[in-house]
Amino acid sequence: MTTVKTPADEAEARAIQDELRDRVVLDETGPLPGRGLVAGVDVAYDDERDLVAAAAVVLDAATLEPVGEATAVGHVSFPYVPGLLAFRELPTVLAALDALTVVPDLVVCDGYGLAHPRRFGLACHLGVVTGLPSMGVAKNPFTFSYGEPGARRGDSSPLLAPDGAVVGRALRTRDGVKPVYVSVGHRVSLDNACAHALALSPAYRIPETTRRADSLCRRALREAS
């Protein structure tokens, strides 16, 4: 059972990120696109009732057919603070991952990995505590900048931190549609992460993994007591 420490405050949360950051592995390429089992994770909130529902859905990367899924419901343990999203989402996400009966070869997160103020976003955190290769696909550029990529599916451009460092890639998954923002989490190369993101998005802007996880966690939240 993997878990995450719930910080008492924001300062402690940042300290935990600074401590865990060194454990991120960046010199592995990860599973090849279109091969193995890929999990998608997402969460839905009901702040009124103090509830969080997480879902993990595993797809066969070759066919995109689901081979496993699990959910978990918990209580909101941390407020939403940009840069500290992992402390809000991971406790319940890890519970859902633990409930899976299959072990994924890669986990796709709804958010960022290295594209983070301290280079330790949600996907890095998840990867480090589970040991699994992980990556992030976000719907918004957060505080990062990028040049508009070409208009065709598959076109991309570097996602840049304020200091000019490349922290990910703006990737067009559909012709003429706003790109998604891909960054490495743990034990995956940026090239492979982008190839996975593209292979997982044959019909919609968002990868099938997160689309499936999104609908599943919403259903779990509705059905939660």
Place this chain on the structure above:
DNA sequence: GCGACAG
């Protein structure tokens, strides 16, 4: 000091 800011 102020604003911006993944989900």
Place this chain on the structure above:
DNA sequence: ATCTTGTCGC
């Protein structure tokens, strides 16, 4: 994230 059905268009 969340409030939310049908509808316009390819």
